[in-house]
Amino acid sequence: xxxxxxxxxxxxxxxxxxxxxxxxxxxxxxxxxxxxxxxxxxxxxxxxxxxxxxxxxxxxxxxxxxxxxxxxxxxxxxxxxxxxxxxxxxxxxxxxxxxxxxxxxxxxxxxxxxxxxxxxxxxxxxxxxxxxxxxxxxxxxxxxxxxxxxxxxxxxxxxxxxxxxxxxxxxxxxxxxxxxxxxxxxxxxxxxxxxxxxxxxxxxxxxxxxxxxxxxxxxxxxxxxxxxxxxxxxxxxxxxxxxxxxxxxxxxxxxxxxxxxxxxxxxxxxxxxxxxxxxxxxxxxxxxxxxxxxxxxxxxxxxxxxxxxxxxxxxxxxxxxxxxxxxxxxxxxxxxxxxxxxxxxxxxxxxxxxxxxxxxxxxxxxxxxxxxxxxxx
Numbered sequence: 001x002x003x004x005x006x007x008x009x010x011x012x013x014x015x016x017x018x019x020x021x022x023x024x025x026x027x028x029x030x031x032x033x034x035x036x037x038x039x040x041x042x043x044x045x046x047x048x049x050x051x052x053x054x055x056x057x058x059x060x061x062x063x064x065x066x067x068x069x070x071x072x073x074x075x076x077x078x079x080x081x082x083x084x085x086x087x088x089x090x091x092x093x094x095x096x097x098x099x100x101x102x103x104x105x106x107x108x109x110x111x112x113x114x115x116x117x118x119x120x121x122x123x124x125x126x127x128x129x130x131x132x133x134x135x136x137x138x139x140x141x142x143x144x145x146x147x148x149x150x151x152x153x154x155x156x157x158x159x160x161x162x163x164x165x166x167x168x169x170x171x172x173x174x175x176x177x178x179x180x181x182x183x184x185x186x187x188x189x190x191x192x193x194x195x196x197x198x199x200x201x202x203x204x205x206x207x208x209x210x211x212x213x214x215x216x217x218x219x220x221x222x223x224x225x226x227x228x229x230x231x232x233x234x235x236x237x238x239x240x241x242x243x244x245x246x247x248x249x250x251x252x253x254x255x256x257x258x259x260x261x262x263x264x265x266x267x268x269x270x271x272x273x274x275x276x277x278x279x280x281x282x283x284x285x286x287x288x289x290x291x292x293x294x295x296x297x298x299x300x301x302x303x304x305x306x307x308x309x310x311x312x313x314x315x316x317x318x319x320x321x322x323x324x325x326x327x328x329x330x331x332x333x334x335x336x337x338x339x340x341x342x343x344x345x346x347x348x349x350x351x352x353x354x355x356x357x358x359x360x361x362x363x364x365x366x367x368x369x370x371x372x373x374x375x376x377x
Contacts, residue, residue, distance in 0.1 A: 093174070096372030097164055098365075101179035104155045105245055105354035107304075108178070110164055111369045112139065113146045120169025124149035127165055128158040128180070137349035138221045140302040143366065146373065150304055150363060152348035153180055155245040155261055176377065187247040190338070194253040199291060199336045201252065210289045214297065217284050218350040221303040227279035228301060228364030231355070232324055234278050234308060234344050235269050235331065241341055242266035244354040263352035264307065264345030271312050271340040273331040276324075278306050278344070278358070283320040292343070293334025298322065301364060306355075309343035310334050 093114035102108050110124040122139040134154050139147040151164070162180050166173040192200065246262040281298035284305060289295050294311035312332025316322065331342045346353045362368075 094373040095166070095174060095176055095377040096369055097176050097178060097377075098368060098372060100177075101181055102153050103181045103183040104153050104157045104159075105183065105352075106153055106357040107348055107353055107363050108151045108153065108164070109363055109365075109369065110137075110139075110149045110151065110166070110176075111142070111146060111373055112148075112166060112173075113373055116168040116171070116173050118168035118171050118173075120171065122147060122149075122173070123167050124151055125165040125167060126151050126153065126157075126178070127163045127175075129160050129162055130158065132158075134162075135349060135351045137303055140221065140223055142225075142364070142369070146369070148364065148369065150301065150348055152346075152351040152353035154351055155185065155354075159183075183245075185245040185247055186243060187249070188242065189249045189251060191251045192253065192338070196336050196338065197252040197254070200250065200258075204290065207290050210291075214285065214289075214295075215350070217297055217299075218305060218347045221349070222299060223302060224282070224299075225301045225364060226281045226299065226321070227324065228366070229279060229358055229362040230360060231278040231300075231306070231346075231358040232276075233267075233359065234275050234306075234328075235267055235273055235342055237267055237269045237273070239268040240265060241268040244352075244356065264309075264343050265355055267342045267344060269331050269340065269342055271330070271332045273342070275308055275311060275328045275331050275342055277322045277326045277328055278355070279324050281306070281322060283316045283318050283322065286314050286316050286318055286320075289335065291336045293337065294329065294332065295335075296328050298328075303349040304363065305347045307343075307345040307347065309345070310337045310341060 093116075094112070096109075096111040098109045098111070108126070112122065116122065123136055124139065125136045126134040128134055134157055135151050137149040137151045139149045142148040157180050159180050159182050162178045164176045164178045166176070242262055242265065244262060244265050248260050248262055250258045250260070252258070275296075277298055279298075279300045281300040283296065284299045285295065285297040287295060292307075292309040294314050296308040296311065296314060296316060298306045298308075300306060308328060310331070310333055311328075312330045312334065314329040315327055316329070322328070331340060333340045344355050346355045346358055
């Protein structure tokens, strides 16, 4: 267990500051309430203006007519005194965090074995250095008494020392040290015609209902592991027209602007290109949606979903069980899109994650998890 110097100053974050920061963000029309999504079009002429170093757990979303600032760097602050929370585990408890550090957008697997002394349901919470809750995921049974939870580091997360808290109801079981590493994201400007401007800005009860439906899926934690990874790309093309986490300025038909963060990757492919499952899973949704067009959502493991947007056709139905590489349909430009492409996205306990991070390693590697749990954390 790493120790943090007692000489570090503690940072007090007042409720006034929290409400001020919260008030600076505005969710786009696609998401219900204040949850932001980034259903985004392909960029035919992408303008990369600057590079943004993410050091603030803030939504990059401002009101219409205000340009995005892609150069501000927020002080990471100082981490809280670990002695306040890093309590000794109960006899027999074992913990694993894989990996022990990650960049914004990357997944993290948390494993636990042993008793908690509580009957409440276990969950893992990612906390930044100021103690703010960034993402939460429920534990599920992996094998025997071993339980696992999968988190994603938000693309807006504060870099530096952090913690993963294991909770059983209101009880803190353990705080485990974690580090959020630096990552840079590009920014881009996208001009929308009147049709796409209306899709993004005009209120529509159907859009709201569709957003609520898909968020109910994102936040559902099942019990079945269809695939532990690694994933495979859904198309053979490697032509990217927009990357994960890109800071976007939308320029509307009336020349006003709005901002958002891209939640997935856009792959430029012609209409009619075969789209395949990035991993084995269950079809959780397959339908036309106003903003994302023909959409397929696959559940791969508890709380982990892959999304395929703007398709020209759909070849699967809800409830179907598919293997990795199974045909899902053909790519297109339906919904809010400026040209043919596939938007590929991964959601982890509701948080968007970088799809590329799922290609390099299995997210649920039992051998690695068992090995980590066999050693003192």
